[in-house]
Amino acid sequence: MNPAGVVYALLAYGAWGITPVYWKWLTHLSPAELLSHRILWTVLFCAAMLTGLRRWDEIRACFTRPREPWIVCGAALLLGTNWLIFLYAVATNRILETSLGYYLNPLINVVLAVAFLGESLRRMQAIAVVLASVGVLGLVIDHGGLPWISLALAGTFAGYGLAHKVTLVRPIPRLWIEVTVMSPLAAGFLAFFVEPLGGALVSEPSATRWLLIIAGPVTALPLLWFASAARRLPFSTLGLFQYIAPTLSLGIAVFAYGEAFTPAHGFAFVFIWSALAVYSWDTRRAGTVG
Numbered sequence: 001m002n003p004a005g006v007v008y009a010l011l012a013y014g015a016w017g018i019t020p021v022y023w024k025w026l027t028h029l030s031p032a033e034l035l036s037h038r039i040l041w042t043v044l045f046c047a048a049m050l051t052g053l054r055r056w057d058e059i060r061a062c063f064t065r066p067r068e069p070w071i072v073c074g075a076a077l078l079l080g081t082n083w084l085i086f087l088y089a090v091a092t093n094r095i096l097e098t099s100l101g102y103y104l105n106p107l108i109n110v111v112l113a114v115a116f117l118g119e120s121l122r123r124m125q126a127i128a129v130v131l132a133s134v135g136v137l138g139l140v141i142d143h144g145g146l147p148w149i150s151l152a153l154a155g156t157f158a159g160y161g162l163a164h165k166v167t168l169v170r171p172i173p174r175l176w177i178e179v180t181v182m183s184p185l186a187a188g189f190l191a192f193f194v195e196p197l198g199g200a201l202v203s204e205p206s207a208t209r210w211l212l213i214i215a216g217p218v219t220a221l222p223l224l225w226f227a228s229a230a231r232r233l234p235f236s237t238l239g240l241f242q243y244i245a246p247t248l249s250l251g252i253a254v255f256a257y258g259e260a261f262t263p264a265h266g267f268a269f270v271f272i273w274s275a276l277a278v279y280s281w282d283t284r285r286a287g288t289v290g
Helices: 003-024 031-053 056-062 068-091 095-116 123-143 148-163 171-192 206-213 215-232 235-241 244-256 263-289
Strands: none
Touching: 003 068, 003 215, 003 235, 003 244, 031 056, 031 068, 031 171, 031 206, 031 215, 056 068, 056 171, 068 095, 068 148, 068 171, 095 123, 095 148, 095 244, 095 263, 123 263, 171 215, 206 215, 215 235
């Protein structure tokens, strides 16, 4: 196993796991305003990275392929929706539900791959999907409705991943294009729906302003670390690291912010963890056989 790849994977998934703490510091602002700042500061940070890495040619290459811009625009819509739901969940003390969503994400990936990429569902993958479905059903029965935040986060992020299964653009150029596509809406929101003009950058203390400014690196650096890990580690090995992020978020939700972990949550997580164990074992076995 490549040691540098392991370090990058730990950095990426560790950063994603503790991200709720960062956004929790900013919950006195609305999710929509936070989303707008996240988009605009990520545009600037990615632009600086592209300049430093001399990668602007990859942006131009994207627009020489006919369907790439449309795929990236669709991915931008999914990513923006995912970010907004996540920020809303953090603001309303529902980090536990975000954890559940990102545990479900690999299993939703399997379902989308079967539905849209024509991949076949192996027996153990089918068992994993059924186990996860039982866990979600337990929450539905207990709460009287679907855990919409969890399912929406899992679905939008899985759809975002699916969009990039069929694009050749690398992570940082891709993210710059996506946030640039969203930037007119973000700038328009801050200009017309937030008072005073400039919003928190004008009205809030310096600590809040600096927290908003670092939204760019907070967003982009884990993606860069993930891309570096993906180049050095087998995909099946990298997949095992992805459970670090929702596990950290789960711990933060329960132990740092006192969110209730009910028996229904326990039932759901046991089935979902069992599903992930089956999925991970099957993925590693398939990789070994292949």
